[in-house]
Amino acid sequence: MPAIQLFGTPLSGHCHRVTLLLKMLNLPFELKEAGAAERKTEEFSHLNPLQQVPVLVDGEHVITDSNAILVYLVKRYAPDSHWLPEDPLKAAEVQKWLSRAAGEVRSGPASTRMVKQFSAPEPYDYALALTAKFLPQLEKHVETHEFLATDRATIGDLACYSYIAAVPEGGVSLEDYPAIRRWLKRIENLPGFTPLPALPLPERAL
Structure with a gap:
């Protein structure tokens, strides 16, 4: 199983932007469906009390908010890349x-x-x-x-x-x-x- 799990739905643009970066960084991940019903569960609410997608789970790290996830992925896996310049x-x-x-x-x-x-x-x-x-x-x-x-x-x-x-x-x-x-x-x-x-x-x- 890939270390990275992405909870979301394929039709969500917020999830799509994260999927794009994962693929462009060649990072293996598992997309876990989190529709309206799944987001109301206790398990998902533990990951994100706001019950919103996407949620990224990378080992012991749980990151919510799509833009925050983008920053995390670049800083962790492509820190010297063009995706988020240091300048x-x-x-x-x-x-x-x-x-x-x-x-x-x-x-x-x-x-x-x-x-x-x-x-x-x-x-x-x-x-x-x-x-x-x-x-x-x-x-x-x-x-x-x-x-x-x-x-x-x-x-x-x-x-x-x-x-x-x-x-x-x-x-x-x-x-x-x-x-x-x-x-x-x-x-x-x-x-x-x-x-x-x-x-x-x-x-x-x-």
Whole structure:
């Protein structure tokens, strides 16, 4: 059995960003299904009292929060890599995009998908408005940057990728954002990439 266990669900973008890094670092791991029912169990609540996925178990270490897991994996298994640079300014840029993944991306693109595909009780109009504000900003940034934080892919890219790529499943088209689509393709061309399982598109994409 692999030393690393990842508790999550394949359709979760938060889990997908961790899966991407595990595969890109060539780290063997076991994905353990943790759907809504499993997350309410005493066993899972012991791992994460918030009953949220993903949860990474690496030997005796239990790490929760997808972005925290990304930082842990790089620091432990690839400390001198491009995924999280030591340079203060570059590290700050990576942190900025991790924060945007947890902020604008989660409350915008991710929320639109959660409402459309999983009937999540979240404000769809607000998510649409935030997405409409954020995507042009991202488009302008990646018009002049190959990757988000540095000249190579970082965990900031992986943290933002999944829900941006899947935003059409939330009813938002990427047709007007060619630079974003090129950035997505650059992530998809990285060794070890695996796609987020596709869901049906809504009848109307905005």
